[in-house]
Amino acid sequence: MxxxxxxxxxxxxxxxxxxxxxxxxxEFGFDVRTITAVRILRRSIDARQRxxxxxxxxxxxxxEQPTDDEYVHTDYPNVSDRPQVIVVGAGPGGYFxxxxxxxxxxxxxxxxxxxxVHERKQDLALITKTQQVDPESNYCFGEGGAGAYSDGKxxxxxxxxxxxxxxxxxxxxxxxxxxxxxxxxxxIGTDKLPRVIENMRNTIIRCGGEVHFQTKMxxxxxxxxxxxxCLAADKEWHGPVILATGHSARDVYRxxxxxxxxxxxxxxxxxxxxxxxxxxxxxxxYHNRQGRGKYLPAAEYSFVTQVEGxxxxxxxxxxxxxxxxxxxxxxxxxxxxxxxxxxxxxxSNSGMVVELxxxxxxxxxxxxxxxxxxxxxxxxxxxxxxxxxAPAQRMADFVNKRLSYDLPKSSYAPGLISSPLHFWMPPTxxxxxxxxxxxxxxxxxxxxxxxxxxxxxxxxxSSPVRVLRDSDTLMHVRLQGLFPCGEGAGxxxxxxxxxxxxxxxxxxxxxxxxxxx
Numbered sequence: 001m002x003x004x005x006x007x008x009x010x011x012x013x014x015x016x017x018x019x020x021x022x023x024x025x026x027e028f029g030f031d032v033r034t035i036t037a038v039r040i041l042r043r044s045i046d047a048r049q050r051x052x053x054x055x056x057x058x059x060x061x062x063x064e065q066p067t068d069d070e071y072v073h074t075d076y077p078n079v080s081d082r083p084q085v086i087v088v089g090a091g092p093g094g095y096f097x098x099x100x101x102x103x104x105x106x107x108x109x110x111x112x113x114x115x116x117v118h119e120r121k122q123d124l125a126l127i128t129k130t131q132q133v134d135p136e137s138n139y140c141f142g143e144g145g146a147g148a149y150s151d152g153k154x155x156x157x158x159x160x161x162x163x164x165x166x167x168x169x170x171x172x173x174x175x176x177x178x179x180x181x182x183x184x185x186x187x188i189g190t191d192k193l194p195r196v197i198e199n200m201r202n203t204i205i206r207c208g209g210e211v212h213f214q215t216k217m218x219x220x221x222x223x224x225x226x227x228x229x230c231l232a233a234d235k236e237w238h239g240p241v242i243l244a245t246g247h248s249a250r251d252v253y254r255x256x257x258x259x260x261x262x263x264x265x266x267x268x269x270x271x272x273x274x275x276x277x278x279x280x281x282x283x284x285x286y287h288n289r290q291g292r293g294k295y296l297p298a299a300e301y302s303f304v305t306q307v308e309g310x311x312x313x314x315x316x317x318x319x320x321x322x323x324x325x326x327x328x329x330x331x332x333x334x335x336x337x338x339x340x341x342x343x344x345x346x347x348s349n350s351g352m353v354v355e356l357x358x359x360x361x362x363x364x365x366x367x368x369x370x371x372x373x374x375x376x377x378x379x380x381x382x383x384x385x386x387x388x389x390a391p392a393q394r395m396a397d398f399v400n401k402r403l404s405y406d407l408p409k410s411s412y413a414p415g416l417i418s419s420p421l422h423f424w425m426p427p428t429x430x431x432x433x434x435x436x437x438x439x440x441x442x443x444x445x446x447x448x449x450x451x452x453x454x455x456x457x458x459x460x461x462s463s464p465v466r467v468l469r470d471s472d473t474l475m476h477v478r479l480q481g482l483f484p485c486g487e488g489a490g491x492x493x494x495x496x497x498x499x500x501x502x503x504x505x506x507x508x509x510x511x512x513x514x515x516x517x
Contacts, residue, residue, distance in 0.1 A: 007047075007056050009023055011295035013054075014054035014295070019487050021035050024058065037060075040058055041057040041058065042055075042181055044056070047287070047299070052296065074170060076203055077102065079105060082107045082516075083239070084238075086111065086242070088242065088244060089110075089488065090112035090142075091146065093486025093499065093505075094110055094242070094502060096167065097242045098211075099170065101509070104364060104506065109210045111230070111232045112214075113214070113216035114137045116142070117144050119213075123137040123138065125466075128388070134331075138326070139326040143201065145498075146246055146336075147498075149338060153339075163503070167496050175192075176192070177341075189343075189469075191340045212232075218231050218232065220259070238484070242502070243483065244486045244488060244498075244502060248460055248490055254367070269353035269462070271353035271429060272458055275347050275410055276348055280290050282298065284301075285301055305436050308432075310357075310432060312352075314350040319339060319341075320344050322345060322412075323347075323410065325412075333377060333380040334457065336351075351461065352458070353384070353458055372464075374416050377459055384417055389415045390412055390415070390500050391417055391456045394407065394408070394450040396452075398430075410453055410455070425456070461494055466489065469491075483505040
């Protein structure tokens with residue numbers, strides 16, 4: 001017999017399979033010795049009250065063994081002799097597009113401006129050592145995109161874009177833990193995601209596709225209003241193009257604007273990274289002076305409010321994680337967050353950002369939000385002594401408009417410098433953050449504290465432009481054979497949604513090729 005049940009248990013029962021078996025046997029009235037296997041299908045933590053519970057959906061096998069795998073396998077055929085499609089970018093949008101193309105019998109040629117996931121790691125370490133950023137290999141550019149070394153969270157609020165479950169199953173097939181299929185907020189971890197990404201690349205190559213690193217696209221190849229390929233690394237690559245460059249490829253945006261490729265400015269969110277001791281967040285979220293204890297994970301939080309008509313909210317919360325330097329060029333400071341798989345670090349951080357709509361910035365051209373980003377990042381770099389040393393301020397000092405004469409210890413490896421963020425950040429951002437922090441502090445006593453430090457600036461929350469495409473064909477509104485894809489084109493907001501959009505673009509590209517044959 002196989003049965004599925006929803007149960008609500010204390011953390012120590014959820015954390016131990018034998019305890020869970022005993023609980024299920026007692027709760028539903030059968031002999032524990034007859035339970036041959038238990039699979040957790042869904043898992044979430046309810047920390048709203050002082051007694052913490054774990055909500056589980058479990059599948060219990062009684063007197064029989066599981067015959068199915070924990071995840072659905074996808075078959076990838078050999079496509080060596082099939083028509084090719086150019087995929088620009090080896091982030092989640094690009095790689096999931098490439099894998100889906102293989103499923104559909106097409107040969108992907110992936111062009112990536114940065115390095116492979118292992119070589120890229122060496123350049124990331126140099127940012128701290130040299131205070132310099134390689135403009136082609138950094139936390140945003142390279143195999144795996146911005147998510148590879150910036151966290152690996154697999155949670156999306158979007159339920160309308162496509163098959164989210166498929167994305168998670170493909171990750172499992174390439175080495176991710178099957179825990180991501182059960183967790184309410186799945187997370188692979190920065191330490192484990194590179195291996196998964198490398199396995200995805202190996203699948204593409206084994207099936208006859210190609211992946212080329214340090215191969216930067218500089219121009220689209222046109223025949224009339226049809227895109228027939230692109231120029232990259234001084235070589236022409238022929239085929240329809242899936243453009244999945246990520247949200248920081250500003251040179252691509254400038255090229256598209258100069259070439260009169262239809263785009264529009266898109267709203268983003270701007271703010272800071274806010275870092276607390278992880279023990280403090282555990283204490284606040286789990287209502288316990290002892291913190292999370294032995295059986296609970298590092299605590300998460302999510303805050304949102306409205307201040308003067310704009311959203312103020314936490315973004316990309318990283319429990320037990322690190323703040324990292326995410327600039328992509330000289331004279332910029334940009335910060336982001338990441339967490340290892342065990343989320344065991346002594347700090348927890350989150351983006352704390354203010355909604356910025358396209359109409360909030362004067363002008364009518366498509367790149368005005370991008371230039372707004374650039375101005376803030378350049379100013380931040382100047383405040384940081386023109387290095388990757390980030391300007392920072394204690395949280396309560398910021399709210400009270402006081403200079404922080406010292407700063408707490410931080411996970412941000414290049415170092416911090418005390419700076420009056422309340423003074424030099426745009427007033428529409430700093431004022432709304434101050435009011436938002438007051439609101440969050442009232443609803444979570446202890447959250448608004450000088451034990452927390454604000455680190456500037458968080459600006460790469462999403463793409464500052466949207467490359468216009470037809471909602472049915474996903475093809476550019478004017479250029480046939482061009483498929484703007486993922487977060488960089490303005491149609492996704494993280495790893496999962498970018499992967500879903502990559503798959504959809506691959507499907508539409510396959511339909512396009514069938515029509516023109």
